[in-house]
Amino acid sequence: MSTEHTTRTPVTVLGLGAMGRALAAAFLTAGHPTTVWNRTPGRADALVARGAVRAAEVAEAVAASPLVVVCVLDYEASRSILEPVGAQLSGRALVNLTSDTPERARAAAAWAAGHGIDYLDGSIMVPTPVIGQPDATILYSGSRETFETHEATLRALGGRASYLGADHGTAAVYDLSLLGFFFSAMAGLMHGFALSGTEGVPAKEFAPFTETIVGILPALAAGMAEDLDRGVYSGDQDNIVMEAAGIAHIIEAAEGRGLNTEVLTAVKGLADRTIAGGHGNAGFVSVIEEMRKPSARAGR
Numbered sequence: 001m002s003t004e005h006t007t008r009t010p011v012t013v014l015g016l017g018a019m020g021r022a023l024a025a026a027f028l029t030a031g032h033p034t035t036v037w038n039r040t041p042g043r044a045d046a047l048v049a050r051g052a053v054r055a056a057e058v059a060e061a062v063a064a065s066p067l068v069v070v071c072v073l074d075y076e077a078s079r080s081i082l083e084p085v086g087a088q089l090s091g092r093a094l095v096n097l098t099s100d101t102p103e104r105a106r107a108a109a110a111w112a113a114g115h116g117i118d119y120l121d122g123s124i125m126v127p128t129p130v131i132g133q134p135d136a137t138i139l140y141s142g143s144r145e146t147f148e149t150h151e152a153t154l155r156a157l158g159g160r161a162s163y164l165g166a167d168h169g170t171a172a173v174y175d176l177s178l179l180g181f182f183f184s185a186m187a188g189l190m191h192g193f194a195l196s197g198t199e200g201v202p203a204k205e206f207a208p209f210t211e212t213i214v215g216i217l218p219a220l221a222a223g224m225a226e227d228l229d230r231g232v233y234s235g236d237q238d239n240i241v242m243e244a245a246g247i248a249h250i251i252e253a254a255e256g257r258g259l260n261t262e263v264l265t266a267v268k269g270l271a272d273r274t275i276a277g278g279h280g281n282a283g284f285v286s287v288i289e290e291m292r293k294p295s296a297r298a299g300r
């Protein structure tokens with residue numbers, strides 16, 4: 001047991017929010033000597049009880065391992081943690097699993113290059129309970145050498161560790177693109193609960209039927225991807241005029257029940273402008289034309 005423990009790469013985890021704690025726990029489970037640090041002390045207690053080493057200072061935490069993982073709220077937070085220890089990080093591998101924009105990921109990579117740090121950027125695509133599981137997807141981009149050197153160790157965090165390329169911003173591009181899909185879908189899901197709820201349908205009875213929608217998405221996405229890559233919008237089975245009529249029915253029913261229709265009104269607007277643009281015979285995929293334009297209301 002102790003031999004197995006000492007052959008594993010020592011790792012340091014900076015940031016012990018919900019995700020940082022899950023990452024550190026996964027390293028411990030896989031037998032990696034794990035050093036942890038968090039801005040607010042106390043969050044490490046359960047990890048220390050499992051064998052993690054608590055570092056009082058960031059520099060002490062960095063010095064403990066050749067591989068340093070940071071996972072905090074955003075890049076402003078990771079920058080404030082890492083900048084004072086740039087010299088200590090030199091020659092070590094740094095993996096930033098904080099979510100933020102591609103631009104900030106690239107800026108962090110430029111800073112790391114200036115300090116001789118082997119830098120990899122990553123995006124965690126699963127919630128905390130899935131960390132450490134074989135099907136947990138974590139995306140990486142940046143230094144291929146760093147990824148390949150530490151791939152086995154990083155697989156302790158998630159079996160689906162995908163390297164996306166040398167551009168440090170690519171993992172964040174995938175992250176934001178997938179999260180945009182996720183949050184839009186979440187808003188649609190909440191609308192579904194609200195609408196069915198107005199007729200007294202218990203959420204628990206409605207929930208299993210969401211699988212019918214979730215289940216058709218992978219094949220739908222693959223078909224749309226083919227259309228998009230070919231630059232052809234097919235729609236013989238599901239043209240957008242028919243779909244816009246369906247969306248109008250949802251809005252009518254929701255308005256009649258006093259519900260918020262902002263999300264679906266936005267979707268209807270995309271469909272209507274797509275039809276007005278001459279793509280009425282195409283399928284929903286043709287709204288990509290509207291997505292490629294700036295929003296009518298520019299502010300956030």
Ligand SMILES: NC(=O)c1ccc[n+]([C@@H]2O[C@H](COP(=O)([O-])OP(=O)(O)OC[C@H]3O[C@@H](n4cnc5c(N)ncnc54)[C@H](OP(=O)(O)O)[C@@H]3O)[C@@H](O)[C@H]2O)c1
Nearest residue numbers: 015016017018019020039040072073077098099124127128
């Ligand atoms: N939780 C998830 O399910 C999930 C899933 C995928 C990706 N992620 C990503 O993982 C990252 C961390 O998420 P989380 O769930 O762990 O968040 P969290 O529970 O809110 O924890 C935030 C962490 O950031 C630290 N922090 C915030 N501002 C800081 C600053 N100025 N200086 C130093 N430390 C600072 C906090 O330290 P204190 O304890 O001192 O406040 C804490 O360790 C985020 O980028 C998130 O998008 C999370």
